[in-house]
Amino acid sequence: MVENVPIVIRTYDELLEHEPGLLARISSVPNGGQLYLLHPLLLLADIGADLAPQVQEEFAARHGATGGWSDGPYRALRESTGKQPQQVTLRGLFRRPS
Amino acid sequence: MTILAGCDFVLEISHAALMKQLHATPVIGGQTLQAPFDLTIHGALGSAHVMVDEVILNINGDNTLTLDLVFSRSSVTGMGQEPVSLYPLAGTITVNLRVLLASDGLTLRWVELDFTQSLVTLTLTPDTLALLELGAARSGRSVAQLTAGLQSAVRDYLTQQPSAVVTGGYVVTPTVDGTLQPLSFRTLRLHCFGPAEQNMQGIGLFGNFFGDTAQAGNPANRVASAVPAGEDTLLALSQRAFEAFSFCPSLAQSLAARMGRPQPLTLDELPSQCGRAADVDVDGVKITSLRVNFGPAYIQIDTDFTKSGPCYEAVGAIPVRVALTLNGQSITPTVTPLTPTIHVDVDFWCQFAAWVFTGPLGGWTTDLVRDLFVDVSEKLAVSAIGEMTNLPFRAPPIPGVRLTGVTVTSQEFSLTGRMILPWPVANSPALALELVSKRAILPDTKRHVWRTQLWCQNQARNYLYFETLQTQVQSFGVRSQLIPLPLTINYSIRGGLGPWLPLVPDPGVAVIGRQVQFVTVTNLQCQYPEPLSAGGSVIVRDVSLEYSVRGNQVTLISRDGEGNFAVDLRAEVLDATGKPPVGVDPSPAIGVFFDSDVVVMDQDYLDDLKECADRAKAISSKYAKSQAVPRWKQAFTARESEILDDFRVLNASGTLQGEDMARHYRNAYGGLLWRAAAAQQSTVPGLDPAQRAAAHAIEQLDKAVEALHLTLSRLPGRQ
Numbered sequence: 170m171v172e173n174v175p176i177v178i179r180t181y182d183e184l185l186e187h188e189p190g191l192l193a194r195i196s197s198v199p200n201g202g203q204l205y206l207l208h209p210l211l212l213l214a215d216i217g218a219d220l221a222p223q224v225q226e227e228f229a230a231r232h233g234a235t236g237g238w239s240d241g242p243y244r245a246l247r248e249s250t251g252k253q254p255q256q257v258t259l260r261g262l263f264r265r266p267s
Numbered sequence: 268m269t270i271l272a273g274c275d276f277v278l279e280i281s282h283a284a285l286m287k288q289l290h291a292t293p294v295i296g297g298q299t300l301q302a303p304f305d306l307t308i309h310g311a312l313g314s315a316h317v318m319v320d321e322v323i324l325n326i327n328g329d330n331t332l333t334l335d336l337v338f339s340r341s342s343v344t345g346m347g348q349e350p351v352s353l354y355p356l357a358g359t360i361t362v363n364l365r366v367l368l369a370s371d372g373l374t375l376r377w378v379e380l381d382f383t384q385s386l387v388t389l390t391l392t393p394d395t396l397a398l399l400e401l402g403a404a405r406s407g408r409s410v411a412q413l414t415a416g417l418q419s420a421v422r423d424y425l426t427q428q429p430s431a432v433v434t435g436g437y438v439v440t441p442t443v444d445g446t447l448q449p450l451s452f453r454t455l456r457l458h459c460f461g462p463a464e465q466n467m468q469g470i471g472l473f474g475n476f477f478g479d480t481a482q483a484g485n486p487a488n489r490v491a492s493a494v495p496a497g498e499d500t501l502l503a504l505s506q507r508a509f510e511a512f513s514f515c516p517s518l519a520q521s522l523a524a525r526m527g528r529p530q531p532l533t534l535d536e537l538p539s540q541c542g543r544a545a546d547v548d549v550d551g552v553k554i555t556s557l558r559v560n561f562g563p564a565y566i567q568i569d570t571d572f573t574k575s576g577p578c579y580e581a582v583g584a585i586p587v588r589v590a591l592t593l594n595g596q597s598i599t600p601t602v603t604p605l606t607p608t609i610h611v612d613v614d615f616w617c618q619f620a621a622w623v624f625t626g627p628l629g630g631w632t633t634d635l636v637r638d639l640f641v642d643v644s645e646k647l648a649v650s651a652i653g654e655m656t657n658l659p660f661r662a663p664p665i666p667g668v669r670l671t672g673v674t675v676t677s678q679e680f681s682l683t684g685r686m687i688l689p690w691p692v693a694n695s696p697a698l699a700l701e702l703v704s705k706r707a708i709l710p711d712t713k714r715h716v717w718r719t720q721l722w723c724q725n726q727a728r729n730y731l732y733f734e735t736l737q738t739q740v741q742s743f744g745v746r747s748q749l750i751p752l753p754l755t756i757n758y759s760i761r762g763g764l765g766p767w768l769p770l771v772p773d774p775g776v777a778v779i780g781r782q783v784q785f786v787t788v789t790n791l792q793c794q795y796p797e798p799l800s801a802g803g804s805v806i807v808r809d810v811s812l813e814y815s816v817r818g819n820q821v822t823l824i825s826r827d828g829e830g831n832f833a834v835d836l837r838a839e840v841l842d843a844t845g846k847p848p849v850g851v852d853p854s855p856a857i858g859v860f861f862d863s864d865v866v867v868m869d870q871d872y873l874d875d876l877k878e879c880a881d882r883a884k885a886i887s888s889k890y891a892k893s894q895a896v897p898r899w900k901q902a903f904t905a906r907e908s909e910i911l912d913d914f915r916v917l918n919a920s921g922t923l924q925g926e927d928m929a930r931h932y933r934n935a936y937g938g939l940l941w942r943a944a945a946a947q948q949s950t951v952p953g954l955d956p957a958q959r960a961a962a963h964a965i966e967q968l969d970k971a972v973e974a975l976h977l978t979l980s981r982l983p984g985r986q
Contacts, residue, residue: 205616206613238800241797241828241830241864242797242798242803242806245793245795245806245808246806248808249806249807251808252807254606256609257611258610258612260614261615262615263616264615265615
């Protein structure tokens with residue numbers, strides 16, 4: 170995975186502000202969309218987003234999931250050279266506060 | 268040249284089958300042609316008693332039959348002034364008679380053997396000719412006169428025989444499209460196959476059902492019967508006929524059942540290629556087309572769909588292959604889901620988007636096609652047996668036809684059958700590839716916490732779960748019966764529908780040290796139980812299996828971290844003669860499942876899940892769809908059946924709560940659901956008549972219980 174300049178994110182608002190840049194970085198990662206669905210926090214870390222623990226918690230809370238993620242399938246997909254029949258196009262990353 | 272020769276339908280009767288019919292039915296002089304038999308023929312000069320020892324039948328390509336009646340120990344008695352008896356006479360009566368597609372002058376057609384214009388020749392042995400010379404001298408006639416008299420008497424006798432009906436009647440209406448049941452055609456043509464080899468001779472009826480195919484095909488291009496050696500009859504359908512009379516009607520019925528509608532969908536409601544609708548919405552999935560394609564040994568169904576959720580829009584195609592085999596007198600569909608192609612546009616991270624890949628669509632489509640083909644297969648089997656038993660003469664004691672084979676090629680679907688004869692059937696040879704042992708080694712279990720909120724709970728809760736990564740060892744062997752031993756077995760393995768990869772036998776004992784051998788299956792779909800919020804994930808990757816082939820057995824060893832996957836294992840067998848064993852499939856195969864990554868949820872989660880599932884099912888307006896769950900699920904244990912039915916009801920509910928619960932079911936019972944709903948090889952046992960009756964009884968009982976519940980719920984104080 171390409172080495173990116175770290176982006177330090179300390180609040181959920183900062184996360185939303187960086188959404189276009191993060192989206193662009195994910196788009197350049199092979200199978201980035203599917204990796205994001207498998208383990209969003211691991212992918213964000215892999216593309217250089219340094220999320221404070223409370224931002225990670227808020228992400229999980231706002232998206233209805235905490236834990237239950239494993240790096241097994243994430244790493245299997247990241248290392249796979251096979252063409253994935255499932256394609257994901259990300260139009261956005263984060264749920265916006267209503 | 269295909270079996271159909273460009274037509275929509277063909278029904279064939281083999282040479283052997285025709286012989287069986289002629290052995291069982293009065294044909295000449297009230298006699299069957301089961302030799303020995305005798306005939307008494309009266310002529311102008313006297314009478315002949317013909318003792319027939321052998322009947323030789325040949326079917327000719329010009330739509331005629333040649334019957335050679337070989338006789339001996341026969342006699343003639345002259346009726347002149349001085350009665351003369353000549354004995355023993357021997358020779359051959361050769362009858363060349365027409366095979367006709369007869370008509371009632373209206374719409375009915377049938378095949379019959381027409382004796383009226385037969386060419387009859389009498390060939391006498393030299394001894395018989397010498398005897399005739401003696402007789403001629405004593406009767407005052409010449410040998411030529413006697414021979415001509417005999418010939419004339421025999422010809423008159425045979426050309427006066429009534430026609431023998433070979434088939435039942437078929438309706439032919441040139442202005443109306445035909446149907447499979449009852450069988451009717453736009454056009455129907457007769458063509459006999461007459462090569463020199465009798466086991467390749469036969470009679471074929473070639474039919475066309477549709478206006479634009481009425482004149483299609485050329486049966487004359489077929490020169491040999493397609494009925495396999497040893498079988499009696501064959502029925503083949505074109506892909507178009509299969510779609511029109513079997514697939515599409517069953518699809519209309521199956522989709523209607525899933526939509527809770529009593530009547531089948533109309534052509535205006537069905538998507539292409541069965542109907543004219545742009546799409547049909549079933550369980551929240553918009554199906555835009557369902558296409559059938561015949562391939563070598565399979566039927567492929569491609570389902571195009573769109574589906575949207577709270578955070579995504581998906582579009583894709585799900586291919587499923589169906590192989591058909593015979594299981595008793597039922598046709599058993601084996602449904603193999605192929606890798607779907609899905610594109611999802613996602614607005615933001617949400618579990619429903621990930622669930623599109625792992626969740627309902629693949630299993631849903633497999634389920635739909637499986638249900639569909641259970642129905643298709645059952646109706647085809649009944650229809651084919653009906654048409655095949657419509658073959659023989661009406662009078663003979665042939666109880667019916669036993670289906671013996673089902674074949675799909677890129678050109679046609681065909682069934683073969685054998686006439687059931689009233690003598691006992693001996694034990695038959697058998698060959699099977701079976702699991703011998705299965706164990707896990709080096710399991711590594713870790714405890715995790717997942718915080719989530721089930722839809723019926725007031726707040727999120729922490730749930731424990733345990734993830735185990737493990738190596739699995741599975742051994743398989745070949746079991747045989749009535750096959751000459753020893754067997755030579757070549758094992759091979761494949762993933763999906765990839766190439767078969769040979770598994771090399773272990774080196775001999777002289778080699779020091781353990782020989783480790785690996786086989787790599789590429790581009791295999793591997794299922795992982797995480798992320799839990801998505802009900803798992805599916806990754807296409809290469810998988811390496813360690814293996815060992817020793818004697819009759821093969822052992823396969825998975826590695827942890829490779830997820831859960833299925834491969835096919837095949838054993839190609841030669842018997843003691845060095846040839847593939849006769850009378851069985853010489854290359855049995857079996858689906859092998861590996862669970863290298865297993866998640867077990869804690870009991871609290873299961874309890875909460877059950878509570879929510881019960882409530883989801885109760886409030887689902889489409890709960891009645893559970894009635895459409897086919898009874899073949901009874902093949903599993905009661906508990907598995909219950910879980911699978913729940914899963915299907917939840918998936919089919921079309922509600923977010925239902926989808927949410929289905930994801931949680933995937934977490935709770937992942938291995939079971941994976942095998943049952945989305946396995947590489949998912950076989951539905953065919954239903955025999957007893958099972959069908961039992962299933963019907965269960966269905967009636969269910970309906971009664973449902974009616975009882977409804978009545979009780981309406982009683983005062985029960986709301």
